[in-house]
Amino acid sequence: xxxxxxxxRKDVKVDCPPEKRLIDVIREDFKLMMTKNSCYRxxxxxxxxxxxxxxxxxCQVPIFSIRNKQILTIEGFSGTEKYLDIITAFKEANCxxxxxxxAGKVFSVDSLIDGRRSPSTTEIMSLLSEHPCECTxxxxxxxxxxxxxxxxxxxxxxxx
Amino acid sequence: xxxxxxxxxxxxxYYSAGMxxxxxxxxxxxxxxxxxxxxxxxxxxxxxxxxKDIPAEKEISVFENKIPLLCDGNIRYEGEPILxxxxxxxxxLQILESEIKIEYETDYTILSLENYSQEQINKELNFSRxxxxxxxxxxxxxxxxQFTTSRQNNYDIDPQGAAAFYSKKKFEIVCxxxxxxxxxxxxxxxLDIPKKQISVNVPSMGKNHGGKLWYAAIIACYTAIxxxxxxxxxxxLIPKTDAILFTPGRAAxxxxxxxxxxNEGKILSREIEILFNSGAYPILTDEILNRICFSAxxxxxxxxxxxxxxxxxxxxxxxxxxxxxxxxxxxxxxEMHCNSLAEAAEIGPLEWRLQNLATKQxxxxxxxxxxxxxxxxxxxxxxxxxxxxxxxYSSYKLTAKKQNNLYGKKRGIGLALxxxxxxxxxxxxxxxxYSVSVRLEMDGSLIIYTSAIPDNMHTAELWCxxxxxxxxxxxxxxxxxxxxxxxxxxxxxxxxxxNITVITQLIERCCNAIKKxxxxxxxxxxxxxxxxxxxxxxxxxxxxxxxxxSTISWGAVAVETETDxxxxxxxxxxxxxAADCGKIINEETAKAEVENEIYRSVMNxxxxxxxxxxxxxxxxxxxxxxxxFFPVDIEFIKSRETKPGGxxxxxxxxxxxxxxxxxxxxxxxxxxNLPSNPKSLFRQIEHRKKVEAENNED
Numbered sequence: 001x002x003x004x005x006x007x008x009r010k011d012v013k014v015d016c017p018p019e020k021r022l023i024d025v026i027r028e029d030f031k032l033m034m035t036k037n038s039c040y041r042x043x044x045x046x047x048x049x050x051x052x053x054x055x056x057x058x059c060q061v062p063i064f065s066i067r068n069k070q071i072l073t074i075e076g077f078s079g080t081e082k083y084l085d086i087i088t089a090f091k092e093a094n095c096x097x098x099x100x101x102x103a104g105k106v107f108s109v110d111s112l113i114d115g116r117r118s119p120s121t122t123e124i125m126s127l128l129s130e131h132p133c134e135c136t137x138x139x140x141x142x143x144x145x146x147x148x149x150x151x152x153x154x155x156x157x158x159x160x
Numbered sequence: 161x162x163x164x165x166x167x168x169x170x171x172x173x174y175y176s177a178g179m180x181x182x183x184x185x186x187x188x189x190x191x192x193x194x195x196x197x198x199x200x201x202x203x204x205x206x207x208x209x210x211x212k213d214i215p216a217e218k219e220i221s222v223f224e225n226k227i228p229l230l231c232d233g234n235i236r237y238e239g240e241p242i243l244x245x246x247x248x249x250x251x252x253l254q255i256l257e258s259e260i261k262i263e264y265e266t267d268y269t270i271l272s273l274e275n276y277s278q279e280q281i282n283k284e285l286n287f288s289r290x291x292x293x294x295x296x297x298x299x300x301x302x303x304x305x306q307f308t309t310s311r312q313n314n315y316d317i318d319p320q321g322a323a324a325f326y327s328k329k330k331f332e333i334v335c336x337x338x339x340x341x342x343x344x345x346x347x348x349x350x351l352d353i354p355k356k357q358i359s360v361n362v363p364s365m366g367k368n369h370g371g372k373l374w375y376a377a378i379i380a381c382y383t384a385i386x387x388x389x390x391x392x393x394x395x396x397l398i399p400k401t402d403a404i405l406f407t408p409g410r411a412a413x414x415x416x417x418x419x420x421x422x423n424e425g426k427i428l429s430r431e432i433e434i435l436f437n438s439g440a441y442p443i444l445t446d447e448i449l450n451r452i453c454f455s456a457x458x459x460x461x462x463x464x465x466x467x468x469x470x471x472x473x474x475x476x477x478x479x480x481x482x483x484x485x486x487x488x489x490x491x492x493x494x495e496m497h498c499n500s501l502a503e504a505a506e507i508g509p510l511e512w513r514l515q516n517l518a519t520k521q522x523x524x525x526x527x528x529x530x531x532x533x534x535x536x537x538x539x540x541x542x543x544x545x546x547x548x549x550x551x552x553y554s555s556y557k558l559t560a561k562k563q564n565n566l567y568g569k570k571r572g573i574g575l576a577l578x579x580x581x582x583x584x585x586x587x588x589x590x591x592x593x594y595s596v597s598v599r600l601e602m603d604g605s606l607i608i609y610t611s612a613i614p615d616n617m618h619t620a621e622l623w624c625x626x627x628x629x630x631x632x633x634x635x636x637x638x639x640x641x642x643x644x645x646x647x648x649x650x651x652x653x654x655x656x657x658x659n660i661t662v663i664t665q666l667i668e669r670c671c672n673a674i675k676k677x678x679x680x681x682x683x684x685x686x687x688x689x690x691x692x693x694x695x696x697x698x699x700x701x702x703x704x705x706x707x708x709x710s711t712i713s714w715g716a717v718a719v720e721t722e723t724d725x726x727x728x729x730x731x732x733x734x735x736x737x738a739a740d741c742g743k744i745i746n747e748e749t750a751k752a753e754v755e756n757e758i759y760r761s762v763m764n765x766x767x768x769x770x771x772x773x774x775x776x777x778x779x780x781x782x783x784x785x786x787x788x789f790f791p792v793d794i795e796f797i798k799s800r801e802t803k804p805g806g807x808x809x810x811x812x813x814x815x816x817x818x819x820x821x822x823x824x825x826x827x828x829x830x831x832x833n834l835p836s837n838p839k840s841l842f843r844q845i846e847h848r849k850k851v852e853a854e855n856n857e858d
Binding site: 028033034036037038039040041044046087094096098099100101102121122124125132133134135137138139140142 | 162165166168169170172173177315317318319364366367399400748751752755756759760788789792
């Protein structure tokens with residue numbers, strides 16, 4: 001089955017079985033290896049990508065369902081201003097996630113700080129509970145997310 | 161994204177189209193015999209490997225223990241690998257799997273430790289000192305208690321698996337392992353080829369707690385066998401469910417304590433019996449027995465002592481190397497028992513501990529004599545003062561006794577004190593001759609060669625900073641080479657804080673040696689150092705003699721909780737942790753490590769016990785993580801030990817006891833088993849009510 005979609009702002013086409021998972025397409029057909037595959041049940045958070053701007057575990061998405069949709073992986077997201085809000089905050093708080101959960105945590109944080117108010121500790125803990133990787137100390141991660149929100153607020157992104 | 165991340169390849173990143181994929185067919189019964197195996201005609205490029213097809217050695221070795229690669233016909237646990245199926249893709253293998261017919265004759269199974277038979281005892285360790293009977297006669301109070309701990313699964317987040325490549329008569333193995341040389345040696349035995357024909361590379365890995373210690377060698381052997389047949393690259397990735405169920409978890413245990421106290425509440429004698437469930441194939445048995453025996457009586461002055469530890473074989477999957485192994489079970493039971501002893505002596509738990517603490521190391525149950533005085537009292541008083549333990553304990557105790565209703569959340573506070581042995585017990589380190597080498601290049605950069613896998617990014621950072629500081633090199637110019645068994649020396653297994661103690665010491669020695677000769681010898685300079693246990697070390701478990709570990713870290717914790725008496729859900733109000741763990745190289749890094757481990761231990765102590773059944777697929781694939789933030793206060797007291805010590809295993813030994821004690825107090829019930837989840841708490845409360853009702857009737 002041939003499917004067209006937009007991957008990292010480029011029009012792409014893939015020919016594969018319709019039920020093939022998006023995570024496998026991203027990794028096997030497009031060699032975008034920074035999005036990791038692990039549980040294949042949407043529980044570990046390591047395969048999160050953005051579909052039409054929302055964070056979604058790519059292992060739960062059959063390829064037929066993304067026709068003409070915009071997919072953003074961590075490779076496409078890195079270098080953007082939104083990405084830098086998060087990364088500079090993680091560096092400042094000394095809580096850089098490990099390579100395995102990096103993409104998932106970055107996209108989840110991006111979604112959390114894109115609201116109109118500063119995320120609460122409870123909201124950040126709730127986010128962290130969906131990312132079981134133990135690479136980031138909890139208190140530092142909370143601090144990192146709050147700094148990321150401030151970075152975005154300072155940039156004026158939230159007022160747009 | 162961070163530039164360094166682009167090169168990080170996990171084992172799943174090694175899969176590419178055209179590789180032979182391996183699928184493991186597992187036993188659906190807990191115990192039995194395979195009566196027949198029907199294999200259909202297989203298409204080209206696919207194949208099946210059974211026990212009889214393994215070219216040479218059919219078992220892998222882990223020190224003195226062995227475990228078969230595939231089932232030899234007698235099934236000993238549910239999920240035991242029966243045969244390997246290989247082909248070009250997963251989908252094809254699924255179809256073939258459905259056509260393979262295996263018939264079994266089932267046998268009775270033994271999963272629990274109760275009513276074990278003599279044949280089930282795999283190994284036993286007995287230690288006795290002093291006359292127990294005399295002490296019992298003199299005793300004012302005698303307290304007997306039984307504690308139990310459940311098996312805990314290994315929830316490593318990163319994938320488990322291996323890949324094999326063959327070219328120019330050499331095997332290149334990529335394997336997510338904490339012990340690359342064990343993988344190499346076992347493959348050499350399995351294929352009956354020289355070790356020099358095998359190189360083992362380790363891909364990027366997440367934080368591991370022992371799940372990739374010896375189990376990785378089994379997976380690597382599978383890929384090596386298939387590649388030796390097909391001469392094509394092969395890969396075996398373990399599905400998440402299998403990884404959780406079958407990688408070695410923490411052994412379940414039953415622990416019996418009998419303690420005699422004098423009229424002041426001081427310990428006269430202790431009798432401790434520990435049974436631990438080693439599963440179908442006991443692995444690392446000697447190490448587990450030594451550790452349990454070492455930690456059984458805690459850190460309290462005990463002159464008259466009897467300890468019996470038994471490793472019991474059952475039809476559960478093999479258990480073994482999960483962090484804090486042995487110590488976790490021992491300290492939970494020991495510290496909970498201390499609280500009951502304090503209650504029996506009508507003294508507060510803090511005061512009882514202070515009264516019974518071993519003040520000198522020679523007074524410890526394990527009798528180890530060290531020149532450096534211990535600081536157990538300082539540790540205890542530090543956490544007690546910081547947590548306001550005395551006031552809270554009195555207040556919560558009173559409230560718990562007075563309030564016999566279900567209104568409002570109930571608070572509690574608990575204390576625990578423990579130690580952590582760093583590295584393996586003496587014999588393993590003595591026999592191993594494990595090394596590290598460091599090379600100073602002509603361009604001024606430094607390379608550390610070691611097969612020890614840094615357990616997290618902090619360890620790698622710590623080694624780079626340490627080497628950089630000694631040789632006055634920017635730590636960015638220091639590189640750690642762990643990749644290939646052909647390049648790096650055998651540094652032994654990466655477990656039990658060995659990375660922080662043994663490997664850090666070796667790196668330090670190499671760098672100091674380079675520092676001495678760097679301006680006298682031309683570059684490059686490469687120095688290799690081998691670990692030698694101090695002359696005083698040489699643990700004799702039967703006599704409790706000499707030092708079992710090169711260094712010991714000490715820790716104390718206070719945990720304050722709030723439990724809903726209706727739902728029995730517990731929130732943590734605060735955790736205060738203090739440790740004496742030798743030289744701290746980077747305090748921030750150490751605190752981050754401890755905080756992570758505290759959060760993990762809290763969840764381990766409260767999550768539900770594991771699901772055994774392989775056929776029951778709906779198990780959670782990730783650890784249950786708290787969505788409640790709680791404050792953690794960490795303090796490292798000034799140590800008199802000059803060597804760095806481990807800290808990562810202390811929370812695992814401390815938190816379960818302190819947390820359970822706090823919940824016990826809040827609910828005014830004795831908790832005697834782990835985990836302390838609502839279901840288990842409900843059972844224990846019901847049991848208490850039943851006992852109370854029976855007593856009232858009497």
